[in-house]
Each structure stands twice: as structure tokens, then as C-alpha cells.
Amino acid sequence: MALLSLREVSKSFGGLIAVKELSLDVEPGSIVSLIGPNGAGKSTVFNLITGIYEPTHGDVVFAGRRLNGLKPNAVCAAGIMRTFQNIRLFAFMTVLENVMVGQHARLKAAVWDGALHTRFASNEDKAADRKAMELLEFVGLEAYTSFWARNLPYGMQRRLEIARALAGEPQLLLLDEPAAGTNPAEKDALMQLVRSIRDRGVTILLIEHDMRLVMGISDEVHVLDYGEKIAQGPPQAVRRNPRVIEAYLGKGA
């Protein structure tokens, strides 16, 4: 059974139909990519999944559970974490603190545990600290733990967002243009990183404009244009699809 299914999901903003009757399945353990020209509705799909918007029609189903109408924090608790196209780190918290916040849903210390600094809270925090360090090593940021997030270079901020998302122990990770604004070397490293995240057992839904990256790591690719799916399939097939070529060329991309 698919981990995530969108079933004829539509979303309109006033007159504009940003996503139109989109159906899409993400199998567990796979890397699925969502591509399409600017303004095609890709980020809107993420926002529909994570509860920023509610679908005008259709259902979002995750691990057999309907997510429509859930708030972002509940979606997170259900096992979906994401990154943002426009990086949204906690800019003036440290790198380590960012990853600690990412674990919020997995930590259990209650208010009084924190206020009284109980043994439970203290142990849990120590464990969270270790886990955050482990994740920062995983994304290669272990040397920057006490930097403010905003002081990291762009590419590292993207990786920090990934580490923060992984801290929530997601079953499904949504990556919105993780390679945007990074150089070719960083892109290669990112490709490796995405693969090894999948190897940790995390399913990935990826939005990306960089075709080399998409073609290199995806198990399946879905193509959106004007909110509608125009193609789907293995990367090589999609790449040769005339409608896809037209959608991209037609926009001069």
C-alpha cells in the first residue's frame, strides 16, 4: 500500500486553480519527484499535505489516515516533516537548537518537567542533544553547532533544514527545492545525502528544478503544469514525453 496518496486533490485560490484533480501515490521507501515549470503548483501540493491549506476537493491519505483539515503540528506528529522553498530556519537560534526544536513532537517532557528540571526532562534533553549532534554529523554540520542558523552559508542552511526535519523522525520527508541556489559540488553531495536518507528508511517526496538531480535519484517522477498532472513514470520515460518537453519549452525553460 502506498504510504501517501493524493486522491483527486484540487485547490483554488479565488479564481485561480493552483492544483487540479491531482492523484499521486508515494510507495514506502521510494524517492518520488514532483517537477514542473514555475507556478505549476508544486509547493501548493506540499502545503496541502502539511496542512497549511485544506484541499478544496479530494483527499490526502497518509498511512491509511485521512489528513484533510489537520493542522501542521498534527501532520508532523503523524510522521511527515518538510523543508521550505524559502528557507525558514529559526534564524536567531543556534544550529543545535534548531535541530532540538525539530524533535519537539518526539519529546515528552511536560511543562512541569521542564520547569522543575526533573530527572526525566534532564535525561530526555541529554538524549535529544546527542541525537541532534548525530544528525548534524549526518548532514555535515557538526562543526557549526553553536552558530546562529542565519549565519550559515546558503547551502548549509538548506542542509540544516533537512537535519531539522529528520529530527522529527518522519516516515515521509518532503523536500522543496533543496538544491536551489547551491553549486554543482553541493548538488552532488545533496544527491548522496538524499539517497542515504532514503537508506535510513525515510520515504522522500522531492520538488526540484535541477533535472540532473531529479533524473539521477528518482524512482518515479510526476510532472505538473498549471496545476494538472501531465505525465508520470520512471525518469527516463518522463524525460522523453512530448507533453513534458512542450510544457518546459513553451515556458522557455
Next chain:
Amino acid sequence: MSGPRRAFWAVLILIALGLPFIDRNSAHISAYVDTGYIVLLALGLNIIVGYTGLLALGFAAFYAVGAYTYAFFASPQFGMHVSFWLMLAGGGAVSALFGVLLGAPTLRLRGDYLAIVTLGFGEIVPQLLQNLDKYTGGPDGIASIDQPRLFGFSFGFNPVPYYYVCLAVLAISLWLLNNLRHSRLGRAWMAIREDELAAAHMGINTTATKLLAFAMGSAFAGLAGVLLAGKYGAVSPSGFDFNTSIMILAAIVLGGMGNLTGVFVGGIIIGLLNSLLLPQASNLMHALGRFTHIPVLQAVDLNQYRFMVYGGILVLVMLFRPEGLIPSATRRAELRVQHHDAVVTGAGAEHMAAQEPVV
């Protein structure tokens, strides 16, 4: 804690413990106690404004709720005489409840609207206290409130026992707040301050967490209110107006929003200014005036300039040292950097773009 900071607190604790023996003037000791209440209020407001980034303006209303709660439960007004110590918790709880009642519908509002709503609430509460005179005693308030007793000994109007009670409450509060700041909840508060939407995606229930900040901040104000009512044995609406709210805001702005040490110091400075320094300085001026035969000095009342001072603090600190006297490291960076952007305009455009709610 770093070395200097540890030394700072050690010296502070010693001074605090010994103060009533160093300065035996009971009017002074009373002023120190009042200062302590301001610090307590500032610590509460700091949870809301400093940690969570919500500007709440009518904070004195929660102070009033605490004070009147104690007055209702421990005076001839309704013939109830509940123990002061029990009401310390009770007053805090009732204030917290009011915080939740006000916060629940309003916390989703934009920041400056929230400021105005809390301000409106801050106006309504003293008005209600005035108008509902059947219950509240109207403008005269409620008198003959029970004063605290401990081991059969009544505190009465001797400020010294209040001093030590206040000190104990402050010490416990600081300890709790320092723990909270570094806990899961404290990180959630700050995450909300930094980026509420991203915080929600980390699994933080932003509504509940903001509400908790509101409730806890209000509880501190309620606690301060009970202490105040117990100390003076009387309450009236006049002490809980907008000016009081502003005084507390000035304290945390001056000290440094979001930083415990800073807020503590800011509260002490504003508190002392309010209850001791301005009246003292006026007297000094008068004496100087008599000595030099300058009539203007003899008549000057520096208390008149109190709000110029608070207003000046708010404006000057925000313009020139937005992080306050003793800022938290992150808050300093934040306010400075954005300042910098503002000065090097042109970067302004990017900055605006980054703030758009584009996801």
C-alpha cells in the same frame, strides 16, 4: 553559568539577603519590596513579550486580578478569610485563567492587533473595578484585607517580612524560569517568536504554546498582585492602569527582552526609580534649592517627569540599543541585524521578500 555571571549572582544574593540590615530605614525597605513586585511582573511579561514575541500591553490588568482575588477571599468584603499562602497560588491561578480567557480568542491575531486587544482589556479591567462598586468597593477599593501570618505571627505593616517573602518568591521564580528557558517548552516559545509557521511544522501546537505563555506570564502578575494586596492591606483600581503596564514594559525593554538577567536588572532599575529614586532625588533637589536659594529647585517634583523617563527609555533603547542593557545573545543579534538592514536600505527589499508568508 559563566564565571562572571556566577559572581554577579553570588554578590547579588549576598546583598539581597543583607539589605534590611544594611539599610534599616523602613520606608526604604518598603520601597525595595515594591521594587521586587515590579521585578516579578517584569519576569512574567518577559515570558510573553521576550520569549514568545507577543506584545501584550495591558499587563497590569492581570496584576489587578491577582490583587482583587486576594482582596475578595481575605477581607470583610465577602466575609471570607482564606490563608494568604493558599491565595498566593489561588491569585496566580485566577490570573492565569483570565490570561487564557483573553488569549484564547485573540492569540491568532496579528502582532499589533494583539497589542491593541490586550490594551483594550487593560482599560476595561480597571473600569470594571470602578463601576462594579457593589463587589469591588468602586474607586475606593477594598480595605482591611488580611495581612499574612506565619507561625502565629502577623506581618502587619513591618516591611521586613514582606521583603524576605518577596525575595524567596523571586528566587524560586528565577530558578523556574531559567529551567523553562532551556526546556522543550522554552525552545518552542522561541521558535514561535522566530517563525511561527515553521514552528508549527516542527509539531509545536502554536496556539496552545502561546496560550501557555500567556497563562504563565499572567500567573506571575497575579502572584505579584496577591503579594501587593497582602502588604498594603488595601487595593484600589488606581494602581493597575496603563501607566503601570508601561512601567513593566519599560523594565523589560531596558534590561533586554528575552534575557532573565537583563529583565531582572531592568525591573530593579525601574522599580527603584519608581519607588525610591525619583522621590529621593526630588528631596535632594529641594534641599539643594534651599541651600542655594533657588526657588525653582525648591519646588521641583521629579515625580512629574516619571513618564518622560519611561517614554524616553522606550524610545532611546529601541532606537540605539534595542537589545537592552543585558541582552540575550540571540535577541541582540536579531535586533541589530535588522537595524543594519534598515540602515543599508536597498537590502530592505530582500528583507521584505523574506518576510512574505510564501511557503
Next chain:
Amino acid sequence: MHQFLQQLINGIALGGVYALIALGYTMVYGIIELINFAHGDVYTLGTYFSLTILALIPLSTITSGPELALVAVAVILLAALLCGIVGVLIERLAYRRLRNAPRLAPLITAIGVSLILENIMQIWKGTSEVPFPQFLPDRWHTVAGVRFDDRSLLVVGISLFFMIALNLFVFRTRLGAAMRATAQDRDAAQLMGINVNSTIAWTFFIGSALAGVAGFVSGLYYGTTFFLNGYQAGLKAFTAAVLGGIGNITGAMLGGFVIGIVEAMTSQYISDQWTSVVVFSILILILVFRPSGLLGEQAPEKV
């Protein structure tokens, strides 16, 4: 019914004052998204300026109607000019530096400026009520059993005049267009060659000048003022601006009249001491349930 009409007249007069103040809040908010907390105090300053200027004029020697009208116009314009200058200075000194800072920051300085203005007025004229010279003849009219005097007429007339003038200005002049453009998108306006700084300064000038007019008018109407007047009046006028949808000029005017009438009716049918509670409860309810204002769904036409 008779009482009702009487209070309606009072409410409209009062509403004219609130509407004039509300315009300043709404214009400034429309253009820089700041609740200009000091605005209510600029209004009181308008009353203080007016009564100070009036004290310089030998009013007892002036009796003819046209001459009195001339005095009134001169005082209004002067008070408006002075308040306008104060407004521009406040913007320049206290707000401009913080234009791109977190929104808390300018709001806090605005509160500080408000306190400073109040303290200045307190030192200037003391803490007790300050009388406003009554230079108009005490003439009353009765229409359908409702009594009102020249002052009420004048208050409503002056308010309406300035509101119409403002509307013409905002929608018919180049500077008005620049203000609307800046309110819509500051960066785009800048790219189009609009001088954003001076446009914002003009917005403060006009909003504050209108507060000065309101200050004169309310002095005339109430015959007295005091240094803290602007705090509550400002908050009520802000309520009016929110009621009309903040940023919306027409809305602010309507909101002003609504609040004025609500206040007059509350004092008639409930009690004087409940007016603030009622008005601020309206403020809270509106913000909670209809933060875009009463005028409907459409995005407010910003100044």
C-alpha cells in the same frame, strides 16, 4: 424618541471628532503598518495649540460674524500646521530608523513618544482640566424638539469639510496617488520613482494635521481638555479605524461616527461610566471576529 434624537446629534458631533482622529491612524497604518500610538496625543496637542493661540487673540474686541469665522479658520489652520510638523518630527526621529525592524520595535517607540508628549503637556498646563476659550456666541436652535447649538453644527461641518477635502486629495492629486502606491507596495513605488520617504512624511503631516483640526473642534465642543485626553480618545478613534477596516479612509470616517453614536447612546441609556467599557469591548469583539472591519470582505482600499 426625543432623547434618542438628541443623543444622535451629540453622537454625530462626537463622531466627527473620532472620525478626524481615526483618519490619521488609518492613513499611517495603511502606509507603514504602524499603529501610531502617539497620534491621540497629537490630537490633544491640537487642542493645546488652539487654546494657546486663542489666548493671544483679543477675542472680546471681535464681535462680528465674519471676523469670528476668520479667527476660527486661522486658528484651525495654525493648529493643524503645528500638529502636522509635530507628526513629521515624530516620524523622522522615532519611527524612520525602525522601518524595517521587527514590528514590535516601532510600536514600542510609539508608546514611548506618546508618554513623552503627555508628560510635556502635563508640565505645560498642569494636571487639572484646561478651559478652552469659548469665543462663539451661545446660540441654540430647536428643530423638531431637538436642541443643538452652533458649536455642534460647526463641529460636524468642519469634520465633514476636512473629510471631503482629504478624499479629494487622496484620490485626485499626484501626492495622493503616490501615497496610495506606497501603501500598496513600497518597493514597487520606489522603483516607479516615488520618493517613499517624503511620501511617508506627508502622510504623517496630513494625518497629524487632521488630528490638530480634531483637537480644535473638540476643544470648542467640550470647552475643556486635559493632558491625558488623547489616550482614551486615541484608543476610541483607533477602534473606529479598525471598525471601518484599517487602511480604509471611508471606513475610518464611518467608524468614527459609529463609535461617537455608540458612546452617546451608552451614556444616555446605560451610564456615563460604562462608555469606555462598551467601546473597548466593541474593539476586542471586532478584532476577534472581524479583523478586516465591518465594511465587508473586499481588501480595504489602502491609503
